[in-house]
Amino acid sequence: MEQKNILEIKDLHFSYNKGDEILKGLNFSLDDRTTAIIGQNGAGKTTFVKLLKGLLRPTCGSILFEGKDISTMTVAQLARHIGMVFQNPNDQIFKNRVLDEVMYGPLKIGMSETVAKEKSMAALELVGLSGFEDKNPYDLGLSSRKLVAIASIIAMDTKVIIFDEPTIAQDFYGKERIKSVIRKLRSEGVTVITIIHDMDFVADVFERVIVFAKGGVLLDGSAKDVFADEAILKEAYLEQPNVTKLCQNLGYEEVFLNTDEFVTYWRKKTG
């Protein structure tokens, strides 16, 4: 199947200080598949997504969004197309009503009051916070606040959404919520990208996995292919998802990413 490239990364270099290169020439494209970028701390993941958002500018190379170089757009203009949920919701929440907070972004990128409200209500419903519109975000727990932050980006109706460590401080219920949000976004044609350390979560919802190491791409492929490669993952100081590890140790040839996959396989096998 031919994939439509939404973002194209061409020979992307970046360094904060001269001579100390963080990204050393990245070349790949991102399509509408859900993509997880994994790698050890300091591998350049955060720097990379900051470049995607235009918060940093490449020292060399370019990023094309739907064929257009993003360096021609300001961060605020880019915000219409690419949304990003930051790791810590406290970094963005400043209104004292959940609905106002969620509507801030949509209004800023030029939606009308009615549309912004409509989108915000829908986004809140999607993250399971319907009925919380009038609460003060700081009266909610950290995990709900994170969901508010997620809703505030979804409401902006962007083509691409980047999640920075979405599972931190989330319990089982929260994680399931975020999974269903990501699946829903995917079905609506939004490109979901995440940088994350939670491999089980990646195995559950992400189709494509890109492994970053020392400022370059070590491995890029479907979740199944990437997680099958224990040796390379080790090289990047990463672990396989628990189910994958277990099944491999039990001696199965196939690669299983999560319990459902294994259970289906097992049922079929045993009849």
Add this chain to the structure above:
Amino acid sequence: MKSISLYEEKGSLLNKLAPESKILYIIIALLLPVIMGSRWVSIGFIAVSFFLLLISKVLRKTVPILSISGFVLLTVVIIQGIFRAGNVTPVFAVGPVSFYKEGLMFAFEIVVNVLNILLSFCVLILTAKPSDIVENFVRKGFSPRFGYVFISVFQIVPQMTETMSTITDAQRSRGMETEGNLLVRIKAFGPLISPVVMSSLINTRERALALEVRGFNARNKKTFLNDEKKCGADKYIQLGMLAMLIAGIVWRVAGWR
């Protein structure tokens, strides 16, 4: 995290000395000229400070400090040189404006004093770690609670700057313009400052809890994680400087002048 302290470990002689020796140096560098009533003493101390900074390899770091104050001093020289009351003896003229000896002498004295103050403080600030200074004070009986307040400034300020830049990024990502004319910047103020304040409040509470858990208010005698910063020469240096101070006082009181 970027440090706001100007200190840098260079392994120099001055790095090894106890902070008290350097503080004592500041005291005598400022007191002796007053006691002895001669600007030559100040000039002497400026030379000594320069030498100390040079051998500590931190002379370059004084350039920004000196250039900012240099600008102010330049205005002092110009204003005093031209307009000081009691200006009678013209020295030179630039076009229609003439500079007078009395004003220039007065300005020169100000410049010497300011340079002396700046450079002697540089000797301390550029070669002693803030936490070492405070720790040595605490060892000498300064309240550890206030000591912590001083040290924590050096940790909290960079942390807040960092939070501030993350917040700016987060809000720009939501389409907020942060660059542009004054109005744009004023509008950006609310969305930027409220998360900073909120997270600082949250951080403060957590920090207080974390400190208390580790016995911050315990009444026992406290021990120190780091060794005291001092070396063998410190005692002699401090004694030497005290001797200089006393000699200066005696010289003035005895009225040899």
